[in-house]
Amino acid sequence: MIQYSEYLGYVAAILTTIAFIPQVILVYKTKDTRSISLPMFILFCAGLLCWALYGILLFKIPIITANVVTLSLSGYILYMKLIEKKRLSRKQ
Amino acid sequence: MIQYSEYLGYVAAILTTIAFIPQVILVYKTKDTRSISLPMFILFCAGLLCWALYGILLFKIPIITANVVTLSLSGYILYMKLIEKKRLSRKQ
Numbered sequence: 001m002i003q004y005s006e007y008l009g010y011v012a013a014i015l016t017t018i019a020f021i022p023q024v025i026l027v028y029k030t031k032d033t034r035s036i037s038l039p040m041f042i043l044f045c046a047g048l049l050c051w052a053l054y055g056i057l058l059f060k061i062p063i064i065t066a067n068v069v070t071l072s073l074s075g076y077i078l079y080m081k082l083i084e085k086k087r088l089s090r091k092q
Numbered sequence: 093m094i095q096y097s098e099y100l101g102y103v104a105a106i107l108t109t110i111a112f113i114p115q116v117i118l119v120y121k122t123k124d125t126r127s128i129s130l131p132m133f134i135l136f137c138a139g140l141l142c143w144a145l146y147g148i149l150l151f152k153i154p155i156i157t158a159n160v161v162t163l164s165l166s167g168y169i170l171y172m173k174l175i176e177k178k179r180l181s182r183k184q
Contacts, residue, residue, distance in 0.1 A: 003148055004149070005146055005149035007143055008142055009142075009143075009145045010144055010148045011139075011142050012139050012143040012145075013139075013142075014138035014139075015135050015136070015138050015139030015140075015142060016136055016140065016143065017137035018133050018135060019131075019132050019133075019135035019136035020132060020134075022129040022131035022132045022135070023128075023129040023132040024131075025129075026127065026129045026132075027127070029106055030127065032126065032127040033126050034124065034126065035118065035119070035122065035124040035125050035126050035127045036115075036126050036127050036128065037114040037115040037117075037118045038110050038114075039111075039114035040112060040114045040115040040118075041111075041112075042113035043107050043108075043110060043114070044107070044111035044112075044132035046105075046107050047104050047105075047106075047107025047109075047111060048104075048108065050100055050101075050103050050104035050107060051104040051108065052100045053100055053104075054097055054100045054175055057096070057097035057100065062119075068106065070141075088132055092120060
């Protein structure tokens with residue numbers, strides 16, 4: 001039962017990590033982040049940073065890896081959102 | 093050290109869960125999901141479902157709670173994205 005749940009944990013971690021790849025591709029192609037929430041990505045990136053530090057404190061490589069990868073992907077989306085916000089505020 | 097990391101884990105879980113609240117509010121107010129990726133939310137919701145099942149198998153209430161809450165919020169965004177996709181395909 002433990003082994004089965006371990007596999008499920010890995011599947012879960014892989015899915016919630018790779019989920020951000022299509023969002024990164026969409027933002028990269030369209031440069032459109034209008035319907036993406038800035039506070040969401042600020043909170044999410046802060047949370048992922050805490051998860052990565054948590055993994056470092058516990059010396060758990062899967063926690064560190066999954067969160068550093070997701071943080072890189074989410075960080076790119078946050079960066080693009082901030083660029084758009086800056087561009088829109090200049091226009092006004 | 094263990095206690096400190098436990099707190100960090102809770103902070104991380106809270107941040108990555110509440111992060112979806114501003115996104116839900118934005119989608120609810122604007123009904124705009126154009127720059128949100130459909131494959132992202134399909135993969136993310138599937139991953140959260142696996143995390144919740146993982147929590148159930150391990151009898152870990154914090155894992156179940158965090159993932160069921162995030163799944164509800166992400167599920168709403170996915171539902172709104174699907175509605176928009178249906179509406180747009182009807183227009184064409």
